[in-house]
Amino acid sequence: MISLTTRQWEYYRDLIFELTNKELKLKYKSSMLGFVWSLLLPFSHALVYFIAFKYILRIKVENYALFLIVGLFVWQWFANSILAGTGAVLSNGNLIKKTKFPYEFLVIAVIISEWLHFILAFVTIFIFLGVYGIPPNTYWVFIPFLMVVQSIMNTGSAFLVASVTVFFRDMVWFINIFLNMFFYLTPIIYPIEMIPDRLRIFIVDANPMALFVALYRQIIIHGTFSYEYFLLAILYSVVIFLFGWWVFAKLKWKFAEVL
Amino acid sequence: MSVRDREIAIEVRNLWKTYVLYHHIVTSFKEVVLHFPRLFKKLRQSRFEVLKDVSFEVRKGEVFGIMGHNGAGKSTLLALIAGVIKPDRGTIKVKGRISPLLELGAGFHPELTGRENIILNGLLLGLTKREIMQRFDKIVEFSELGHFIEEPIRIYSSGMVARLGFSVAVHTDPDILLVDEVLAVGDANFQQKCLRKMEELRNNGVTMVFVSHSRAQMEAICDRIMTIDHGRVVSIEEINRHAEKKTC
Numbered sequence: 001m002i003s004l005t006t007r008q009w010e011y012y013r014d015l016i017f018e019l020t021n022k023e024l025k026l027k028y029k030s031s032m033l034g035f036v037w038s039l040l041l042p043f044s045h046a047l048v049y050f051i052a053f054k055y056i057l058r059i060k061v062e063n064y065a066l067f068l069i070v071g072l073f074v075w076q077w078f079a080n081s082i083l084a085g086t087g088a089v090l091s092n093g094n095l096i097k098k099t100k101f102p103y104e105f106l107v108i109a110v111i112i113s114e115w116l117h118f119i120l121a122f123v124t125i126f127i128f129l130g131v132y133g134i135p136p137n138t139y140w141v142f143i144p145f146l147m148v149v150q151s152i153m154n155t156g157s158a159f160l161v162a163s164v165t166v167f168f169r170d171m172v173w174f175i176n177i178f179l180n181m182f183f184y185l186t187p188i189i190y191p192i193e194m195i196p197d198r199l200r201i202f203i204v205d206a207n208p209m210a211l212f213v214a215l216y217r218q219i220i221i222h223g224t225f226s227y228e229y230f231l232l233a234i235l236y237s238v239v240i241f242l243f244g245w246w247v248f249a250k251l252k253w254k255f256a257e258v259l
Numbered sequence: 260m261s262v263r264d265r266e267i268a269i270e271v272r273n274l275w276k277t278y279v280l281y282h283h284i285v286t287s288f289k290e291v292v293l294h295f296p297r298l299f300k301k302l303r304q305s306r307f308e309v310l311k312d313v314s315f316e317v318r319k320g321e322v323f324g325i326m327g328h329n330g331a332g333k334s335t336l337l338a339l340i341a342g343v344i345k346p347d348r349g350t351i352k353v354k355g356r357i358s359p360l361l362e363l364g365a366g367f368h369p370e371l372t373g374r375e376n377i378i379l380n381g382l383l384l385g386l387t388k389r390e391i392m393q394r395f396d397k398i399v400e401f402s403e404l405g406h407f408i409e410e411p412i413r414i415y416s417s418g419m420v421a422r423l424g425f426s427v428a429v430h431t432d433p434d435i436l437l438v439d440e441v442l443a444v445g446d447a448n449f450q451q452k453c454l455r456k457m458e459e460l461r462n463n464g465v466t467m468v469f470v471s472h473s474r475a476q477m478e479a480i481c482d483r484i485m486t487i488d489h490g491r492v493v494s495i496e497e498i499n500r501h502a503e504k505k506t507c
Contacts, residue, residue, distance in 0.1 A: 095368070101382075256343040257278060
């Protein structure tokens with residue numbers, strides 16, 4: 001495999017650090033609440049769904065608030081990575097046209113920036129656990145692995161949209177519609193058990209996001225873990241990553257010409 | 260030792276470059292759906308040959324000028340040498356580390372401060388942060404930006420941006436410096452300072468490819484000037500700099 005010298009390690013570390021730093025700075029420039037906004041969004045959704053589903057549609061799910069928070073945070077991480085991915089290459093045209101550097105790092109920087117947001121959001125979940133009086137369980141050790149696997153999927157998806165958007169600007173619109181449909185077709189605001197059996201294969205088994213949301217909930221709320229779902233999630237994530245990476249590698253040579 | 264005997268720094272052989280004008284192709288979604296076959300025809304029509312069979316070589320330590328009217332292919336040629344785009348046919352061999360393409364607003368992010376842009380730019384050029392910080396004070400000093408270095412680039416004048424861009428590029432110890440019209444902005448004093456710096460770099464054996472509209476400016480600094488027209492090389496002339504060296 002590729003062996004890196006100490007200087008190269010130092011270089012790539014610096015490059016990732018500075019690009020991520022730039023992402024975070026630009027995201028919150030002249031915003032007073034800054035990072036708090038990225039927490040308020042899923043919380044406001046959670047509040048609305050809670051009122052609509054708990055009190056109006058009378059859904060029967062125990063710990064529904066926690067159920068929503070976990071699902072929405074996991075979803076938000078994925079959706080934000082994709083949305084940030086659409087601009088990863090496009091908004092850096094200035095840099096790409098003037099210098100030759102590994103453009104992949106532009107995508108990796110937005111992925112790390114979104115990952116940091118997710119980690120901080122995740123901390124608030126523990127506040128809910130305290131409120132509900134749910135003690136920690138041994139399955140929590142799987143949470144970091146789950147995050148790694150989802151990061152792989154998020155990265156692959158971001159590579160895909162980052163490169164395709166350069167050539168097909170309408171992609172941004174398409175992604176908004178896609179994410180909206182995908183959100184309601186993924187068991188986030190309703191439990192898997194409510195899905196009719198004949199639809200489950202499409203809505204759960206063929207949907208990596210459904211698997212991730214289910215796995216986080218199993219661990220945090222129920223103290224269980226489905227190895228079957230986990231392996232399936234790894235499989236999907238690796239396939240999505242390789243596909244996204246491949247598309248990006250094919251298209252990156254044309255970035256400077258089109259931007 | 261004459262420049263002619265030195266080793267080759269940049270070798271360009273039979274270079275062809277065609278641009279596909281993507282935004283001409285997809286004008287609307289309706290068109291994509293309704294006129295799909297026509298799209299292929301259009302794809303062929305919207306090709307634009309920027310460079311046709313371009314060959315030349317630049318020796319180490321030489322200052323090579325490229326002249327031509329707007330759209331002649333000068334900037335494309337620089338982008339090809341910089342490696343940010345790929346040729347369709349032909350080869351480009353470059354020996355050594357290349358500076359960024361120096362243009363107006365060269366690779367800077369408008370929302371970041373001068374300081375942050377220096378670091379980012381240096382990294383994109385291949386330096387580590389430590390290596391950048393070693394040169395930091397020199398870069399700021401040369402750019403004459405003073406306390407503006409802590410302000411976002413968007414409030415800079417075009418001259419200030421050009422100064423910073425030039426300063427970063429020359430202080431990152433490139434083997435090859437690509438300069439595109441950058442001296443067209445900025446005051447006369449700074450232009451003189453840049454020309455002096457380029458002279459100093461030339462003496463240190465740095466190779467330079469220089470694009471400008473100003474023939475006078477080019478003759479003052481270039482060893483050879485290549486003229487291109489509609490993507491073809493028209494002439495490569497030798498400049499006897501020492502004969503008319505009086506201004507610098």
